[in-house]
Amino acid sequence: MTIQNPAAPGSAAGASKLPAHDVADLSLAAEGKRRIEWAEREMPVLRLIRERFEREKPLAGLRLAACLHVTTETANLVRTLKAGGAEVVLCASNPLSTQDETAAALVAEYGISVFARHGADRDMYYKHLNAAADVRPHMTMDDGCDLVTLIHQERRDQLTEIFAGTEETTTGVIRLKAMAADDALGYPVIAVNEALTKHLFDNRYGTGQSTVDGVIRATNLLIAGRHVVVAGYGWCGKGIASRFRGMGAQVAVVEVDQVRALEALMDGNLVMTIGDAASWGDIFVTATGDIHVIRPEHFRKMRDGVIMANSGHFDCEIDLPGLTELAGDKIREVRENVVEYTVGGKRLHVLAEGRLVNLSCAAGHPASVMDMSFANQALAGEYLAQKHAELPKGVYDVPQEIDVEVARLKLAALDIVLDPLTPEQVKYLASWQHGT
Ligand code: ADE
Numbered sequence: 001m002t003i004q005n006p007a008a009p010g011s012a013a014g015a016s017k018l019p020a021h022d023v024a025d026l027s028l029a030a031e032g033k034r035r036i037e038w039a040e041r042e043m044p045v046l047r048l049i050r051e052r053f054e055r056e057k058p059l060a061g062l063r064l065a066a067c068l069h070v071t072t073e074t075a076n077l078v079r080t081l082k083a084g085g086a087e088v089v090l091c092a093s094n095p096l097s098t099q100d101e102t103a104a105a106l107v108a109e110y111g112i113s114v115f116a117r118h119g120a121d122r123d124m125y126y127k128h129l130n131a132a133a134d135v136r137p138h139m140t141m142d143d144g145c146d147l148v149t150l151i152h153q154e155r156r157d158q159l160t161e162i163f164a165g166t167e168e169t170t171t172g173v174i175r176l177k178a179m180a181a182d183d184a185l186g187y188p189v190i191a192v193n194e195a196l197t198k199h200l201f202d203n204r205y206g207t208g209q210s211t212v213d214g215v216i217r218a219t220n221l222l223i224a225g226r227h228v229v230v231a232g233y234g235w236c237g238k239g240i241a242s243r244f245r246g247m248g249a250q251v252a253v254v255e256v257d258q259v260r261a262l263e264a265l266m267d268g269n270l271v272m273t274i275g276d277a278a279s280w281g282d283i284f285v286t287a288t289g290d291i292h293v294i295r296p297e298h299f300r301k302m303r304d305g306v307i308m309a310n311s312g313h314f315d316c317e318i319d320l321p322g323l324t325e326l327a328g329d330k331i332r333e334v335r336e337n338v339v340e341y342t343v344g345g346k347r348l349h350v351l352a353e354g355r356l357v358n359l360s361c362a363a364g365h366p367a368s369v370m371d372m373s374f375a376n377q378a379l380a381g382e383y384l385a386q387k388h389a390e391l392p393k394g395v396y397d398v399p400q401e402i403d404v405e406v407a408r409l410k411l412a413a414l415d416i417v418l419d420p421l422t423p424e425q426v427k428y429l430a431s432w433q434h435g436t
Contacts, residue, residue, distance in 0.1 A: 019113040020089075022128065023103040032075075032105025039072035042367035044413035045375040045406060046076055053084035058382045060085030065137035067129060067147035068168065069097040069359055070116040073370035075106050080378045082112060086139075091132040092116035093143040094313075095125050096352055097359035126150070133158065139384060140165035140189075141377060144313045145172035152179070152186060159186035164384035164391065166190045166377055170203065170234065171289045171313035176395045188391035190380040192373065195398035197406040199235045202373045206365030208239025210358035211285060211311045212247065218337045218351045218361040219307055221283070224248030229281035231274060232288035233260040236311060240285055241269055252277050254293075274298055284308045285357070286317035296322040304346040307338075309357035318354040337361045375406045 018026075040047060053059070064086040068074045074090070081088050090112060092098045098118040106112040113135070115128035129150050140162060142148050148165060151158055164187055167173055173193050179185040192198055212223070228249040230241045241251045245268060253264035254274045265271045272280070278298035282305070286293050289312050296319065310317045323341050324331065330342035334349070337360065341348045352360035364370075379402045384391075411418065421429070428434065 018107055019111055020131070021103075021107040021113055022115045022117065022131065023107055024100040024117045026104045026108050028101035029104040029108035032072075032099070032101035032103070033109045035072045035099070036075040036079075036102060036105055039367040039370075040076050043073065043076050043371040043374070045371045045409040046080055046378065048409060048413075049375055049378050050076075050080040050083045053080055053378070053382075057085035059385055062086045062139060062385055063135050063137045064088050064139045064141060064381070065132040065135055065147060066090045066141040067093045067132060068141065068143045069093055069364060070103050070106075070114065071097065071099055071359070071364045071370075072102050073364065073367050073374060075102050075110070076367075077370075077374040077377055078106065078112055079110055080374070081141075081381060082110070084378070084382065086381075087135070089113040089132045089135045089137075090116065091128040091147070092120065092125065093146060094356055094359060095120040095122075096355045097364065099363070130155075136161055138163055139381065141168075141381065142166070142172055143168035145175040148172075148176065148179075148189070152184065156186075162187050164188050164190070164388040166192050166380045166384070167395075168192050168373065168377065169313055170199070170236070173395065174289060180393070180395050185393050185395070187393055188384070188388065188396060189394075190384060190396045190398055192376045192380055192398055195376045195403045195406070197372045197403050197410070198376050198398075201369045202365055203235035204239035204242075206239070206369040206373075207236040207287070207311055207358060208241075208243040210362050210365050211236075211240045211287075211309070212243045213363075214311075214357035214359075214361035215283060215285070215307065215309055215351065218309075218335070218357070219349075221307065223283075226250070226282040227252065227280055229254060229274075229277040229284045230269075231255075231284070231286040231293045231317070232290075232312070233257070233264045234287065234289070236287040238263075238267070240287055240311060241267070244283075244285075245269070249283075252280060275301075278302055282306055284318075285311055287311040288317060289313065291316040292319040292322070293317045295319045296326055299323055299326055299341075299343055299348060302343075302346060302348055305349070307349045307351065308354075309351040309361075310354045311357055313356065315354040315356075318350060320350065320354050323348070323350070372406050372410055375409065376402060379406070 098116040115131040173191040228244040231254040252270040255261040278301040327341035
């Protein structure tokens with residue numbers, strides 16, 4: 001990795017003095033800026049927060065390392081954090097989600113230090129994380145817990161300097177809770193994913209829409225009439241299943257949790273084991289957060305032409321090493337982002353190397369939902385800057401007042417006005433005497 005123009009992160013952008021960075025191509029910056037501005041139109045809550053941050057500078061003096069998907073929506077978040085006075089360095093939280101033009105614009109147009117290239121290999125990915133950690137942050141902002149894990153495993157001396165962090169996604173929160181249970185977590189982290197204004201919209205509608213978008217962009221398949229198997233019926237799985245149903249697919253859900261399985265059934269899906277689903281499905285999407293959900297015994301049963309995609313954070317849900325072993329030398333790329341594995345004469349296709357299909361084959365969640373997720377991130381960052389000294393190490397929910405404020409601002413931006421309760425209704429809700 002060559003670090004170009006290694007000026008101090010956060011220094012002013014200019015032709016001659018760019019912040020430290022490693023991005024694919026700075027000449028893409030103008031296009032990136034146009035796209036960032038397009039996303040911003042759908043992010044009114046974050047814009048309001050940015051305007052306030054510009055005036056109040058609640059993050060002044062704070063060094064912040066963010067490991068997030070480098071998208072136009074994230075660009076608007078890091079602009080907000082910078083407006084609040086933070087010195088921000090951004091690295092990618094997934095090698096295939098980086099939008100190179102966004103990365104270029106952040107460096108050249110907005111003066112933000114970025115380490116991210118689309119298609120980075122593992123070595124480069126971790127070099128970029130280390131470059132972000134080199135800023136010696138006071139705060140981390142993670143999506144999937146890779147930065148937190150790196151710091152806890154390899155850069156422990158920094159734990160005394162970091163006073164707090166935030167985490168964006170379900171998988172990251174599960175890891176943080178495992179760390180906390182092992183008494184291994186070195187500082188307080190707010191689980192942004194747990195905010196209602198995050199997972200009810202981002203995980204459900206964002207993942208739902210962008211996953212279908214990713215599958216369609218990669219394959220151009222007609223969804224109507226297909227058998228779609230969705231593994232996992234958390235908020236993401238619920239969204240994915242509902243969007244595929246909405247496009248006319250028959251959906252079967254695979255679950256290990258009794259209540260979620262029942263919910264899936266009553267939402268109108270079939271429910272079956274992955275063993276049975278293997279020979280039924282045309283399209284398989286995993287969103288479980290667990291490893292090897294689809295394995296060799298399932299690949300062997302699949303029909304010719306099936307599509308497999310993953311929407312969980314890590315690329316371990318489809319057992320690709322197992323599939324590679326089965327297919328031997330009968331593996332080829334048949335279309336951008338589509339690799340065909342021939343197993344027993346049948347052609348099985350995997351999208352985007354089993355990595356997040358919605359960010360690898362499409363552009364991730366639409367800006368309108370990321371507006372709420374990233375408003376929670378920005379406000380959680382502000383909260384931690386003020387309150388970190390009072391918070392012992394551990395995993396925290398987003399304070400309820402932030403969650404409600406994000407909903408209020410979003411509704412206001414959409415010009416939606418709610419009814420106030422009448423005095424009689426307030427009184428009724430506080431009473432217990434009324435019966436039939
Ligand atoms: N996660 C899912 N979609 C995203 C997006 N558009 N930007 C950043 N992170 C995301």
